Amino acid sequence: MIHVTLVPTPVGNLSDITLRALEVLKNCDAVAAEDTRHTGILLKHYGIDKPLVRLDQHTIKDRAEGVLEKHPRLAFVSDAGTPGISDPGAELVQIVLALGGQIEVLPGPTALIPALVLSGLPTQPFTFEGFLPRSGSERKSRLQALIERTHTSAFYESPHRLTDTLEELIKLCGPERQVSITRELSKKFEETYRGTLQEAFLHFEKGVKGEIVVVLSPAPVKAVNESMDFRELARKLYQDGLGTREVRDELIKAGLRKNDAYVIALELREASG
CATH class of the missing domain: 1.10.10 (Arc Repressor Mutant, subunit A)
Incomplete structure (x- = not known):
């Protein structure tokens, strides 16, 4: 019987892993990972010796079924955080369910929720966009929907695209919209910058490193016609x-x-x- 466990791993500090996650990693048949070298560092740190199999966005369609046949009790980890959010974990879940297998998802680290709470912006409700499309009409429509929402929005962004995205947002909704940008969560140089879009652009325009979560404030609610009954x-x-x-x-x-x-x-x- 196929049984796959999605195991959250630290987004920075290796001490953030849970005891249950370690137990699963120690008792599984094998560990599937986006990057076996990256995951190997984590396993070595905790003295876990298990077969490591690469399952990333380029290999998961072709290799997943064979890996599951050989290692039916499989643990899957992404590079960091909870698998299934902006990584191949979501596709693996669909494959396992189609094969009639069982899926277990452990609670644990994620960059999204700490960044959302750190922002100081309203947290209920909020919309998570994952990674925005890099270009094209889909990116334009997603950005337009994002800036028009009257609740908080959050998305992941890469360091080399952050300032370009901030420039786009400034053009679409003005420089005064509030934003919170968190990077390097739980690491030595963790930072959360809160301010206007323009201030954030100036703060990061000389370059930025690390994994990034952008949290955009709600759009102002349009004033209603108070004279109308x-x-x-x-x-x-x-x-x-x-x-x-x-x-x-x-x-x-x-x-x-x-x-x-x-x-x-x-x-x-x-x-x-």
Whole structure:
């Protein structure tokens, strides 16, 4: 029976690994990793001697099934953090499930949550974008959606693309939007910079190293038309035969916030009934 365990590994400080993660690594048939040399350092540090197999984004489709046949009790680790987030772990899960195997995911280190909390920005709700596309229409649409959200957004970025991304964000939503940038989490030179997009660009324009999490503040909520009687508008729309969803959408078009529009639409539907 195939049983694959996704094992979170430290994003920096090797002491951040859990006791349960070490137990799984010691008792599995083999350890599959994005980079066997990188993972080998971790295993050696903890005195774990297990076969190491490379399964990265370039090899996982062709090699995964054969690896699972040879090592049915497999532990999978990414380069750092929790596998399955912006790495081949997600694809491995799909392969195992398709083969009728079992998946276990251990709780443990991740760069996302510490960076989100460190930002000081609202944490509920938030959207995680992973790594943004490098170019093209998909990147443009993802960036546009990101800057329009009225809740916090977070994404991973590489050091050599950070300033270019900050420049794009400045052009799209202005230099005063608040941002938090965390790099090198749990390492000696850990840093969280909080400020405007323009300030962050100036801070990092001379170069930056390390793994990076960018947390962007929510877009300002558009002011509603306070002179309009939205309840009266909802009554008229119901009298015209519109349904609840249509009434809600018309209230939003008139300038009401989405949640408020939903509440009024429900309230007036009951009153009109």
